[in-house]
Amino acid sequence: MLTPLHNHNTSSLVNIMKHALKNTVLASLIGTSLVASAMATASEHPVKLGLMLPYSGTYSALGEAITNGLKLAIKEQDGQLGGRDVEYVRLDSEADPSQAPQNMSRLVKGDDVDFVIGPVHSGVAMGMLRMAKKTGAITIIPNAGLEAATNQLCMPNVFRTSHSMWQDSYPMGKVAYERGHRKVVTITWDYAAGKEDVAGFKEAFTKAGGEIVEQIWVPFPSTEFQSYLSQIASIDPDAVYTFFAGGGGVSFVRDYAAAGLKESIPLLGSGFLTEGNLQALGEAGEGVMTTLHYADTLQSEANRNFVSAYQEAYGETPDAYAVHGYDTGKMLAQALYSVKGDTENKEALIEALSNVHLDSPRGPISFSDSHHPIQNIYLREIQDGKQEVVDVAYEQLEVPDDACKM
C-alpha cells in the first residue's frame, strides 16, 4: 500500500453539528475571520464521492464488491483524483426504491458530494434518476441495467459504467442461432430487468431467423420452478434462454440440472445468471453458457493485473461487480486529471467524462452519445468450476439508445 487511503466515513450528522457550531457559535463569538480562512482552503477540499449502494440486506455483497473495486482503482492513483484527496460518503441504499429519492437528496443537498455513485438495483435507480434530473448532480451508475437510464430518461449528467440488460443478452441471440438452435423457450421473472433482458435476446435471435416458441414469466421473486421445468420438458425446445439474478439464478440452474434437462436441452443465459455464484452452483453449473461483458479468466494483461491486485487487497477473486466499481474509479481519475481536479465547472467535467477511454480489465471501453459503455461481450462457459471465455460474442457493442442523442 503506497499511501493510506483517505477514507472518512463522514456522517451527515457530524456535518450538521459542525455547521451548527460554525455558523452560530463560532461566527458570533470568534468573528468571521475563522470562517473566512476555512473558505480559503475550499479549493483544496477533497473530492467527495457519494456512494449510494446496498450495504445491508439481499444485495449487500454487490455493494461491497463495487466499493472494493472503486477504492482499489483510487488507491492505484495514490488515493487521489485530479490531485485532490478523496472523501467517501457511504449511504446504505438498502435496495429500497421508496427511500431512493430522499437518500439521493441527502447526498446531493445534505453532504454536497461532487459525484453520486450508485445504485445496484434498477428500481432504486429510477428513484435516484428522478432526483438526478431535478438536481443535475453527476451520477455514475455502476451496476443497474435498466434501459431507461441512458435511453428514455437521457440526461447529460448521468453515466453508466456497467451494462444494460439488452447489451448482455443481445449477443446471445446471435450465438444461439449460430450454434444451431432454432426453437427456444425463454424463462425469466416477470419484472422490468427480466423483460428487458429477454427482449434483447429475442431481438437478435428472431432477426437471425430463430423462433421463440414460448415465453415463460415467473412471478417475481418466486423460486418455485418445478411446474415450469415440466412445461419446458413437454415443449422440448432446442435450447432454453434464461435470466434470473442472485439466489434465483442458482435455484434455477440447480433445479434445471436436477430435472435432467441440462443434457438434452442446453441452458443459455445472460451472465448474471451465474456471475459470483460459481461455488453455490457447484456441479449443476457445468456447461451453462452465458454472455457478459466480463469474465475473471480473461487473459489480457489489464485483467491479470487487476485480478491479482484485487486478490491481494481483499483475499477473493473479483467478479463483474468489482470491475464496475474499478472502472468507475478509473473513469473518475482520467476525467479529473484532464480537468485538473476542477469539479466546479460541471460542463467541462461532463465533457471530460464522456471522452474517457479505458483499458479496462474487461477490454477497451469508451462511452456512447448516451453515456453508455461501448464494450466487448464475451461468450463464457462454466468448465471445472471456472468461468472460461469461449469466444468474443460481440466486439465493441454499442447500445442503440434511440431516444437519447446528446
Add this chain to the structure above:
Amino acid sequence: MDLAFFGVQLLNGLQYGLLLFLIASGLTLIFGIMGIINLAHGAMYMIGAYLVYDLNLRLGNFWLAIVVAVPIAVALGLIIERLFLDTLYKRDHLYQVLLTFGLILVINEVQRIIWGGDVHSVAVPSPFDTSLQLTSNLQYSVYRLFLMGVCLALAAVIYWVIRHTRLGIIIRAGAVDRDMVEGLGINVRTLFTLIFSAGVALTAFAGMIAAPLSTIAPGMGDSILITCFVVVVIGGIGSIKGAFWGAILIGMAETFGSVLIPSLASMVIYLIMAAVLLVKPRGLFA
C-alpha cells in the same frame, strides 16, 4: 395438456404443497395454541437453512448437521419466548406483530454478520442424490420424494400428538381456556415455552430439510412468510388439518395457475384467499 404432463404437474403441486405445510405448521401451531402472531417465522426458516449449510461444511455430513442444528433451533425458540414473548400474551396482537417485526430486522442483520451476503447451496445428500426418469426427457429428484415422505410423516405425528396423547389434550384445553388449565394445576407457562420452541424448531427444520432443494440467500424467509400466512388463513388459524389442506390447495393452485393462467400467476393465491374469506371468514377448517 396431455395426461402425462398433467400427472407430472400433479406431483409438483403435491410436493410443493407438502413443503408449504411443513413450513406453515409451526406458524399455525403457535397461532392456534398461544394466540401469537409470529412475523419472524420466515426468519426462523432462513436460520434453519443457514444452520444446516454451516454445520454441513463443518461436519461434512448433512444428516449429522440436522441432528446438531435442531437442538440449536429449539434453544433459539426458548430464548425468544422467555426474553420477549412472555410479557405479550395478555396484550393485543398489535404488539406481537410489532415485536416480531423488530425480530425480523435483528435476525436478518445478524445472519448477514455471521454468514455474509453471498448465495450458498447444500448438495443433495446420499442416498437420495439420484433421479427417476418421469418422461422421455424429464427426471425427478429422489430427494423430492423423500421430502414428501418426511412432510407426510410429520403431519401424521403432529396429528397424533394433538389428538391422542395427554400432552395433546392439555394443548387443546390450553388453547380454549388457559386459566382453567392453570387452575387444574398444569403449568401453562412451561407449556407455552414448549409449544413455541417446538414451533420454531419445526419451522427451522423445514428450512434444513428443504435446503438441498433451495438456495440459501439473505432474506430467503421473507418471501415464504406471506405464502405461509395465506395457507394458514385459508385453512383456518390454529387448525393443523386446515394448514394441511390449505397448503395442498395453494401448492396445486400455484403449480397449475402458473401453467394455465400465467398472467395471474402472482395473484392467484390471493384471489383464492379473498374467495375463501368471502364464503368462510374464519377459514375452511375453523
Add this chain to the structure above:
Amino acid sequence: MLHRYPRRVAIIMLALTLCVAVFPLWGPAVFGDQVDFIQEKLTLMVILALFTMSLDLLVGIVGLVSLGHALFFGVGAYTLALASPEYSAASLWWMLPLVIAVAAITAFVVGLLVIRTKGIFFIMSTLAFGQMFFYLISTSQFAGGTDGLFIMFRPSVTFGETTLLDLSNSQTFFYFCLGLLIVGYLFMRWLTRSYFGQVLDGIHDNEHRMQALGYATSGYKLVAFVIAGVLAAIAGMLAAMQYGFANPVQLGWHTSGEVLMMLILGGMGTIFGPILGAFAYEILLYVYEHLTVHWPILMGLTIIASVLVLPRGIAGLIIAPPWNRKKTPVAKEQAAESVIPPNSIQRNEG
C-alpha cells in the same frame, strides 16, 4: 373519544407545530448549507405523520389492526402518477377529488371483504390484500412494473389565470403539507368527538354490546376503514408529489409494518401521538443509519424495546409522565383507557 388530556399536551403540540412552521426562520442558522435537505426531510415527516394518523383511526380508535395500510398510500401515489399528464402539470382541483374517489372506492371494496374478519384474521387478510395490490402493480405494464413511475410536474393550484400556490417551490410545498396535516388533525379530532366517533369508541370497547344496542357495527367500521384509506391516499399522493416518484415498494407490507411502528412509537388512539411517532421514527432511522451499517439491528431492538417498555408510546409519556403518575392517578387511568385496548386478549379465533 372524549378523554381530556392534560393541558401540557396542547402546549407541547402547539409549541412543536410553531417550531416546525417557522423552520425557514431558524433552519439556515442551525443547519447551514444543509437547510434545503433538512426542510425536505421535514416535509416527508409531515407527510408520514398524516399517513400514521390515518392508521390511528383504524388501530387506535376502532381497534382494527391493519397490516396492509400501505395499500392506500400506494393508491394515492399511483393515482397521481397515472393521471398526471406527461408534459404538463395536472390541476389539483380535479386531482385531489380523483385521488379521494379512487381511494374511497378501493377502500370500500377491500373493506367489504376484510371487515367481516376479526382479530388475527383481520391482520392477516389486510396483509394479504396489500400484497395482492403489490403484485398487481409490480407485474403491470401500465404502471411501470417494478421500476415505478415518474411524476414530472407537481399539480398546479390555480384560480382562473392566477396561480394560488406554486407547489413546485419546496417551501410552499412544505407549508401545503403542513396545512393538510393540521386540517387532517382537526378533522380527526372533530370526528372522534362526534356521535360517529363515540360509536366507534363503543365498538372498540365492546362490539357485541353495541350490536345488542342495535348498532350496525359493520357499517360503522366500513365507513372508518374508508376514511382511513382516503387520508392515507392523500398522504401517498403528497409523498409521490414530493419526489416525483411512485414505486410498488410504497404499497408493500414492509411499509405497512413501518407505519404501524410509527404509530406505536407515538402512542395510538391519541391522534396527536402518531404525529410524534412519525417524526421520532424518521429521526431515529436517520441517526442509526449514520452510526453503523448494521443499523437494522438498532432499529429492530428499538422496536422491541418500545413494545416491551413503552406500549403507550411517546404520547403516553406526555399524558402521564412516570414522575407524575402517583400524584395524578386519574390521569393515569384515563391514559391507560385511551391508549390500551381494554379487550385485548383475543385468543382462539381459530
